[in-house]
Amino acid sequence: MTRTKTSKAWMHEHVNDSYVQRAKSEGYRSRAAYKLMEIDDKDHLLRPGMVVVDLGAAPGSWTQIALQRVGRAGRVFALDLLPVEPLSGMEFIQGDFQEDSVLAELESRLAGEPVDLVLSDMAPNMSGIDTVDQARSIHLGELALDFAARHLKPGGNFLIKVFQGAGFMEFRSEIQRHFASLQVRKPKASRDRSAEVYLLGLRRKPD
Template sequence: MAKKPPAAGRGMATRLRTAEGRSTASQRWLTRQLNDPYVRAAKAQGFRSRAAFKLLEIDAKLKLLKPGMRVVDLGAAPGGWTQVAVAAVEERGEVVAIDILPMDPVAGATVLQGDFTEDEAEVRVTAAMGGKADLVLSDMAPNTTGHQATDHLRIMALAEIALDFATRVLAPKGAFVAKVLQGGTEAEMLAVLKRDFAVVRHVKPPASRKDSAEMYVVATGFRR
């Protein structure tokens, strides 16, 4: 497993060489990326995104990933979480990544392009795994509008769709991880989670930016 990236050092801030032609928002985003220790660590360790460290930190806390597991990564592009899962399950395991967008191959994983909400997706994913999943992952998030209530509804809708898929492909005692927003899971979804899983937790890994409202719901012990 990869090591946790170092904290940003004092006095080491990197500035943009030029701001010409860039909006203020674009300048802020680029500056933040240049000075983000997780972005630098992801590049150094060969991860496709800084989000890989979110899964690594969740797993370090809750020990979800194990050798030999069957794992599904929903909305997987660009593949950071898929890379982490492949390393964890080792050669005995199976990792299936699916996204509606094209995604470069990940060694050790089966990458499927398609909409996981379509009926055939369940069949394709289960066939690729060779059976039911032990863990379903979703780091999906919609494009933000800047309107807090709207963004909350949209990200929760994605989490609910991911949960519906998970309940159809998970093996007994399986687990589910999905991105939600601060304040936790909606009451209706939480009720489903508590009904279908033995334990439900909310986690905000250190790699989630402090100014971000994102967190993750982690449900273990699938009861069906």
């Protein structure tokens, strides 16, 4: 009964959410578009001609923003376990980022081209068990950071969604090892009660 009430409350909030309504009227695939827009407006991560990798891209709203802002001279690679409806200019790979074969395909598509920006809005399939979900979330974050550390060009940037909880501070420290600066962002489109924050690693250190 409580679960049904909670589901109804979430649906009511979602339908009446101003960002959800804006996304529908402005043609974005989810409210998450406004999170990336706000961060990018502040930190100027996306510029024309860039090579961008978007991990956990479905339904594609971050990819939409990246494509708009890098323009035709840029390249945007999007990866997700779920399908993503085609977007003009998007280079999409469907698969599990945790599998070596999927990572190898992404690396093959890059063909040695250095990456300017790695975005990760990945989240695990939630089990409802907080400790398990947090551990899975941090593990995905570590995989994304490992990819960024190996493929970002020196000076490149890394933006990732993380949930505050066990392992969060250690993960923050790990990002700081690889980047000259670390910023924490909580955009307005992120619901206040959500434990999610965005960690921004700026200017990857040379090897």
